[in-house]
Amino acid sequence: MSNTVTVLARLRAQPGQEAPMRAQAQSMIAPTLAEPGCLSYRTYVDPEDPGSWIVVEEWADRGAFEAHLASPHLAEALARGAELLAGPPSVRILTAG
Secondary structure, eight states, X not given: OOOOEEEEEEEEBOTTOHHXXXXXXXXXXXHHHTSTTEEEEEEEEETTEXXXXXXXXXXXXXXXXXHHHTOHHHHHHHHHHHHHBSSXXXXXXXXXX
């Protein structure tokens, strides 16, 4: 059985904040992919609702994901995101079944 952790995060930008939200999401890709244990990190936008985002992350194990949660670039993004998001993100943490 695999120890991988998959994270699905649903975010909604405040009206008028879609472009800054896109820039914010794109700024997270490179530093997150550079983290030990990050297997993939992708952002998706609903083409019919450009304020709706899904982030899909895959981590080698729970420890790698928890290290990501403590990373400075994530803390900075969450602080900036508070101004851009319409509410808290909905986050699901999944393990291989």
